[in-house]
Structures are given as C-alpha cells and as structure tokens.
Amino acid sequence: MASGMKILFLNGPNLNLLGQREPGVYGSTTLPEVEAKVRARATQLKVGVEFRQSNLEGELVTWIQQARGNFDVIVLNAAAYTHTSIALRDAISSVGIPTIEIHLSNIHAREDFRHRSLIAPVCQGQITGFGPYSYILAVEASVNVNETQDSPRKQGKSS
Numbered sequence: 763m764a765s766g767m768k769i770l771f772l773n774g775p776n777l778n779l780l781g782q783r784e785p786g787v788y789g790s791t792t793l794p795e796v797e798a799k800v801r802a803r804a805t806q807l808k809v810g811v812e813f814r815q816s817n818l819e820g821e822l823v824t825w826i827q828q829a830r831g832n833f834d835v836i837v838l839n840a841a842a843y844t845h846t847s848i849a850l851r852d853a854i855s856s857v858g859i860p861t862i863e864i865h866l867s868n869i870h871a872r873e874d875f876r877h878r879s880l881i882a883p884v885c886q887g888q889i890t891g892f893g894p895y896s897y898i899l900a901v902e903a904s905v906n907v908n909e910t911q912d913s914p915r916k917q918g919k920s921s
C-alpha cells in the first residue's frame with residue numbers, strides 16, 4: 763500500500779536549464795514540466811512528492827541528510843556530480859534511505875567519463891536513458907522498493 767509514503771526527488775546542477783540546455787541530448791521538456799508529470803503519476807499512486815533542484819553539491823548533501831525520518835525513498839538525478847562526487851555517495855550511504863539513481867540520457871551510450879557513476883554502488887538501482895519518462899519509472903520503482911523493504915522512516919512508525 764503506497765498511501766502515506768513520501769518520495770524526495772533531487773536534481774543536480776544544470777537541470778534547471780532543461781528545455782534550453784542541449785535539447786538534442788536532453789529534449790525540450792522543462793524541469794517544471796517534468797515535475798508536473800511526476801506529480802500526476804504520484805497522485806495516481808497516492809504517494810507524496812517533494813521536488814528540488816540545486817547547482818550546489820553541499821546543498822544536495824544536506825538535503826540527503828535531512829531526508830532521514832522524513833522520506834521513504836530518494837530519487838536522485840545527480841547530473842554531473844554522478845561522475846565526481848564521493849560526498850554524495852557518502853551521504854547516501856550514511857542515511858540508509860533507499861535511493862534510486864536516474865538520468866534523462868543514457869549515460870552508458872555517451873562519453874567515457876559519463877560511464878562511471880560513483881553513486882551507483884550505493885543506490886538501489888539505476889534508470890537511465892528514457893528522457894522525462896525516467897522520472898515516471900522512478901516513481902513506480904520507488905513504490906515497489908518501499909513495498910519490498912523497510913526504510914528507517916517506516917521502522918520509526920508505530921503502525
């Protein structure tokens with residue numbers, strides 16, 4: 763039963779420019795439009811969603827830390843920090859909240875430096891290459907993950 767569960771969507775650097783930024787790679791859908799699609803699917807599945815974007819690595823780390831006790835699943839498009847950030851990887855490991863890595867583009871079909879994800883080993887799984895639909899798949903994967911394992915937030919609940 764997904765009712766009552768909460769998903770935190772975090773978007774990393776340059777994703778605020780979606781729609782204008784390299785449309786041949788990332789498409790013409792803006793981030794607010796992606797958020798609207800996510801909210802529509804989340805409403806159908808009766809799950810709560812918080813949707814944020816930051817260009818700052820430390821702010822993303824802080825949001826991951828603060829998710830403890832407040833969210834059941836984190837969906838993270840870490841953008842370029844995917845390939846560089848030990849800090850984000852450590853934050854995910856530290857909070858112990860199931861985290862799903864997502865990307866609009868297929869990072870494995872692009873430049874070599876995008877093939878390596880530093881966060882992948884500490885994430886539940888990776889969704890990559892479906893454009894804005896990666897975000898919808900992530901809502902569905904989050905519900906499945908939440909139903910099949912206990913998160914710290916669920917363990918803290920009395921019912």
Ligand code: DQA
Nearest residue numbers: 839840841842865866867876
């Ligand atoms: C991205 C892929 C990353 O390699 C890139 O740095 C991004 C966006 C994606 O959604 O396809 O900024 O995470």
